[in-house]
Amino acid sequence: MAAYALKSTFGPASLLRVVLAGLFIYAGAGKAWDPAAFASGIANYRITPWIITAGIAIYLPWLEILAGVGLLFPRFRSGALLIVSALLTVFCGALLSAWMRGLDIHCGCFGAGGTGIAPALIRNLVLLAACAFVWSRSRSGPVS
Amino acid sequence: MRVFIPALRQAVFLMLLAAVPSIAAALLHPSRPDPSRIPQVEAAAVKSWTKRFVWVDARPPAEFQRDAIPGALSLSEDDWDRSIDAFADAWEPGVPVVVYCGGGDCGASESVARRLKREAGVADIFVLRGGFDAWRHTR
Numbered sequence: 001m002a003a004y005a006l007k008s009t010f011g012p013a014s015l016l017r018v019v020l021a022g023l024f025i026y027a028g029a030g031k032a033w034d035p036a037a038f039a040s041g042i043a044n045y046r047i048t049p050w051i052i053t054a055g056i057a058i059y060l061p062w063l064e065i066l067a068g069v070g071l072l073f074p075r076f077r078s079g080a081l082l083i084v085s086a087l088l089t090v091f092c093g094a095l096l097s098a099w100m101r102g103l104d105i106h107c108g109c110f111g112a113g114g115t116g117i118a119p120a121l122i123r124n125l126v127l128l129a130a131c132a133f134v135w136s137r138s139r140s141g142p143v144s
Numbered sequence: 145m146r147v148f149i150p151a152l153r154q155a156v157f158l159m160l161l162a163a164v165p166s167i168a169a170a171l172l173h174p175s176r177p178d179p180s181r182i183p184q185v186e187a188a189a190v191k192s193w194t195k196r197f198v199w200v201d202a203r204p205p206a207e208f209q210r211d212a213i214p215g216a217l218s219l220s221e222d223d224w225d226r227s228i229d230a231f232a233d234a235w236e237p238g239v240p241v242v243v244y245c246g247g248g249d250c251g252a253s254e255s256v257a258r259r260l261k262r263e264a265g266v267a268d269i270f271v272l273r274g275g276f277d278a279w280r281h282t283r
Contacts, residue, residue, distance in 0.1 A: 080154070
């Protein structure tokens with residue numbers, strides 16, 4: 001009976017949500033540990049002026065961590081999912097822009113270094129698909 | 145739309161909440177990025193730039209003579225008055241400039257970059273992270 005209850009409440013959408021939460025907390029923590037290195041990673045994209053880059057390098061890691069934590073709490077789940085989806089979309093745009101300009105850079109996805117552009121883009125698209133799946137499996141739209 | 149508004153409200157709350165540790169990090173983190181500093185770029189990233197840019201070697205001229213990035217201009221603080229004309233000939237407004245010195249924390253690249261920004265009006269200017277050593281290791 002207990003196994004049935006667990007199975008009915010913890011399905012694939014819940015599993016994906018936990019995976020997304022873990023990934024975002026891990027990625028945010030790596031960047032929050034060394035924001036100066038993360039700022040250099042963002043500067044490599046050559047999209048934003050340095051003053052904005054520095055601000056992003058300070059704020060984004062904490063947003064990722066809080067969005068990841070929010071995914072684990074029903075009260076903040078849909079808001080956190082909205083943030084995670086929006087961030088992944090922005091990351092895909094930045095990676096695509098770097099790829100189109102022929103830049104050979106590390107994605108900076110988990111702080112300093114990281115994978116190249118193509119693997120990061122594929123990973124983000126898979127994560128975006130996971131977000132879409134979690135949204136679609138929520139009982140009444142995004143609010144579960 | 146009915147289900148979207150609570151999600152938006154939660155998202156705004158989380159974004160505001162994230163500002164609290166961010167402000168603390170901006171004030172206290174030992175490795176916080178300084179907005180007044182020159183942005184750093186990695187050697188591998190610079191090597192993939194396809195548009196024209198200028199390398200500036202901020203090391204002393206003797207070190208530049210021994211080994212340097214091909215095409216780089218020597219412009220150190222000690223030799224500024226003699227070398228700035230060569231830089232002015234090679235650089236045009238709008239062309240990015242990447243300044244490097246010997247290694248990780250040499251500091252000369254930062255001061256030369258600041259001076260180029262202030263005195264020559266170079267807006268698109270970067271410091272090479274890890275300096276010449278980093279460039280050599282990414283050959």
